[in-house]
Amino acid sequence: MKILVLGSGAGGGFPQWNCNCALCAGQRQGQISAQARTQSSIAVSPDGERWVLLNASPDIGTQIRQHPQLHPRRGLRHTPIEAVVLMDAQIDHVTGLLGLREGPRINLYATPCVFEDLTTGLPLLNVLEHYCGTRWHMVPVGAEQQSAEFEIPGFEDLSFTAVAIPGKAPPYSPHRREQVVGDNIALLIEDRRDGQTLFYSPGLAEVGELELGWMRRADCLMVDGTFWREDEMQAAGLSAKSAAEMGHLPQTGQPGRPGMLDVLQTTLARRKVLIHINNSNPILDEGSAQRALLTASGVEVAYDGMEITL
């Protein structure tokens, strides 16, 4: 299976348009060694011809332009993107659907509560009915149903499993205050031809035994890399919110709460990749001590244009 990282940044991207923090300003002025990043989304393909998009970033137009694999191949109008799977209903993961409105009806895979958010709090799907429209394929994760295997027609070589994970519904969601099963999912994609498996979870608030069980099946982990520290945004004066309040497990832990790096150390995946990196995260600076620590631990930082063949 082929994996293409279209965007590796968190909401706002890097540098963020209105941010003058040391990292954003340092990147703009060329004072640090750091690549710019668009908002997170990846594409997967069994053959390099037909692609499934995991999340649709507001930067989708730029992302498609940058990647010839996703350019039209034949006829007057065409796209190799045949389906979109959503992990949640967050702005940085869904508003790219609007950018696909000139194309054919979008085959959209989402849980019932993500579908609900996108037809109520952020009614993108209603709006899209005036353009290309969407065809909703329900990913049946909700209530008692914590995980579900599903198929995407045309992608029979790949088996998809959605897994409910701890996280946050977006501020405009009817269930913002009380998370329901299906607000946030991780996705396991197994290539039936060789058994190689990807675990994708750009937003992951907590890793318990259940999540760890799924993660241990993967040959490639691509997981929440938003924050280095729990109080990163507060310490930088950027926001009053902690990582936990935003639904993200930081790389470094605290007593009683292992961080993402501790979690990754307990897995045997061949590739361990952080994605959805917030512009406040020091790992963006390739010369930072934090980045050196990741490298020494065998953990990679996703970048726009990164390609992985599993």
Ligand code: MLT
């Ligand atoms: C998040 O995941 O917390 C976001 O990136 C926030 C946002 O998109 O504004």
Ligand code: MN
């Ligand atoms: Mn986000």
Ligand code: ZN
């Ligand atoms: Zn910044």
